[in-house]
Amino acid sequence: MAVNFHNLNAASGLQKLNDYLLTRSYITGYQASKDDISVYSALATSPSADYVNVARWYNHIDALLKLCGISEEGKGVKIESSASVVEEAPSPAIDDKKGPAADDDDDMDLFGEETEEEKKAAEERAAAVKASGKKKESGKSSVLLDVKPWDDETDMQKLEEVVRSVKMEGLLWGASKLAPVGYGIKKLQIMMTIVDDLVSVDNLIEDYLLVEPANEYIQSCDIVAFNKI
Template structure:
């Protein structure tokens, strides 16, 4: 549907155009077209200060012309000087509704709105998971040799070893072991283990597990013989 503006050289015609541009950036559609050029060429520059919306639109089209150098006759808008200004057509109802709908959609979008509790919790959970994953990748490993000493020569060393190896923990891997005589018929057990440094504390392992119940029934003490980074 064509939109016709009459007698834009008159105050009445410019007033109608100003009202039309109150809720629009362009004459037709949602981007500049040849229709804007046609009306642009018909609007007297000396009248711009009196019509805010026409002035805004005119300066915008003028800037686009300076950048792009586009020129040409309008195809959907005619400007005639002999018809009364009251005959200026109003924008189609469909365009008005579309514009109103767009405005409502814009109102619904809050780019700076606060996060909901669910969004905050999800973000914190993702951050924690990423941190944990990075920590595991960066964690170093160590090889540790332990001396495990029994209470006396009557301690069952087979059960002592079983008790020690029963300790399972993330980042802990038991290795080879052997019995070493210490005198008076008493033997101690030396055992290798590999640990992930950020996951296993050797001191805590000894204090909380190897020399605590029920393993302390067989183990009297533990000493770190060697501690080497892998």
């Protein structure tokens, strides 16, 4: 059964989500799913620490997306009116002295409804915002790399420093760990988030990680996982 949330960017919506997550680790089920991604994407910004349960859940989902992505289908979630909410300003009074003639029905609606021109302009603005949002969301990927040393005498701390020393626009290094390979040798597993249009993972490996001075420590580098965010 789908779960419904309303106005997630308003205080009332965040409080309801905070109460909902008081006894839950995820939006539905017992593991992260696409329902969590839907709610995560609906939040305009990282939630305030005042909403302790939402902040805990948000940071956990953010880390999972950066680490390996989420593929579980979920049970369904419905989110309504998640746009940022601001305090409504009072409608300005109509000045009869400055306004158009009372019999000009085409230009002014006496009951406060939008004119056709205003509706069309609002629809165009909404379409532009939606299009730019989709473009932004589809432009990032989460990548997991396996970086293998030459032998068991390679300084793995120095190896990781060499990897993280690679800096470029659109590249953000994430969590890492050492994993055993065999015969006392360990490999570095490291996450990175990239902007697809700015960073090519293949070029990053060939032009930065398998050339001097990095190749003094790195024997090979492989892509283990590649997920769109």
